[in-house]
Amino acid sequence: MDYILYVLIFIIGALFGSFFTLAVYRIPIRQDITHTRSYCPKCNHKLKFWDMIPIISYIFLGGKCRYCNERIRIRYLLLEVLSGIIFVVFGASIKLSIANIQYQTLVYFIFGILYIATIFIIAGIDKENVKIEKPVLLFGFICVGIYMIYLYIVENDTNMYRYVIYLILSCLLLLFSIGYLRKKGKDSYTTDILILIMFMLLFTYEVVCIYTVIITLIAIVIHSILNKLYISKNRFVKKIKMENEKIPVGFYLCISNITIMILINFIIF
Numbered sequence: 001m002d003y004i005l006y007v008l009i010f011i012i013g014a015l016f017g018s019f020f021t022l023a024v025y026r027i028p029i030r031q032d033i034t035h036t037r038s039y040c041p042k043c044n045h046k047l048k049f050w051d052m053i054p055i056i057s058y059i060f061l062g063g064k065c066r067y068c069n070e071r072i073r074i075r076y077l078l079l080e081v082l083s084g085i086i087f088v089v090f091g092a093s094i095k096l097s098i099a100n101i102q103y104q105t106l107v108y109f110i111f112g113i114l115y116i117a118t119i120f121i122i123a124g125i126d127k128e129n130v131k132i133e134k135p136v137l138l139f140g141f142i143c144v145g146i147y148m149i150y151l152y153i154v155e156n157d158t159n160m161y162r163y164v165i166y167l168i169l170s171c172l173l174l175l176f177s178i179g180y181l182r183k184k185g186k187d188s189y190t191t192d193i194l195i196l197i198m199f200m201l202l203f204t205y206e207v208v209c210i211y212t213v214i215i216t217l218i219a220i221v222i223h224s225i226l227n228k229l230y231i232s233k234n235r236f237v238k239k240i241k242m243e244n245e246k247i248p249v250g251f252y253l254c255i256s257n258i259t260i261m262i263l264i265n266f267i268i269f
């Protein structure tokens with residue numbers, strides 16, 4: 001029985017996956033993500049329903065646009081498969097099963113999926129533009145907020161003070177970022193990274209976040225070393241541009257956070 005459940009979870013993951021690519025592409029250019037129909041970025045032809053079925057459409061169309069034959073990057077297919085796999089692994093990590101389903105586990109799973117979706121979109125945009133999108137973070141905070149209210153009312157969680165502390169800190173950082181840094185025209189990336197960490201603390205707790213930060217620091221060191229090696233090997237290639245290139249810290253935080261959250265779930269569930 002359970003593998004029907006996991007096939008279903010994989011399909012949901014793949015659907016989310018095709019939404020991630022759309023969100024990562026459209027949010028930074030302030031395009032509508034829910035009402036405007038998907039279109040081919042080359043020929044602008046609106047896509048039909050059967051052009052947008054994750055994975056299957058890609059395979060049947062041979063990785064090309066039906067209307068202009070433009071190649072669709074394999075990245076889209078890989079992202080859809082990958083997010084399907086991650087949703088399945090997340091479900092397995094909390095031992096989701098039809099035979100002994102508990103509503104607490106199911107509710108955690110649903111909010112977990114929303115959390116992973118938020119983190120993925122933040123990671124994708126940060127990797128492309130080195131920018132933390134506040135509207136996406138806001139969506140995440142609302143989801144986690146609803147989950148907190150659920151924990152308080154239904155599961156009588158008494159550890160509410162930590163949520164309150166992180167929420168107050170997030171609001172203060174957000175005020176600082178929007179009210180002060182943006183008005184002064186200063187870079188708010190560091191502050192936005194701190195807000196992202198507060199968001200992670202709310203849903204994945206302190207232990208996961210400590211590991212997340214440690215692994216991110218290691219990733220940043222490796223990133224810088226590789227960057228330096230690349231520059232010294234290609235002395236003549238855009239030297240100035242490479243040196244000024246910012247490191248997508250948010251991207252590394254997001255990837256390590258999701259990995260560690262799932263690993264620790266395997267241990268505690």
Ligand SMILES: [Zn+2]
Nearest residue numbers: 040043065068
């Ligand atoms: Zn096209």
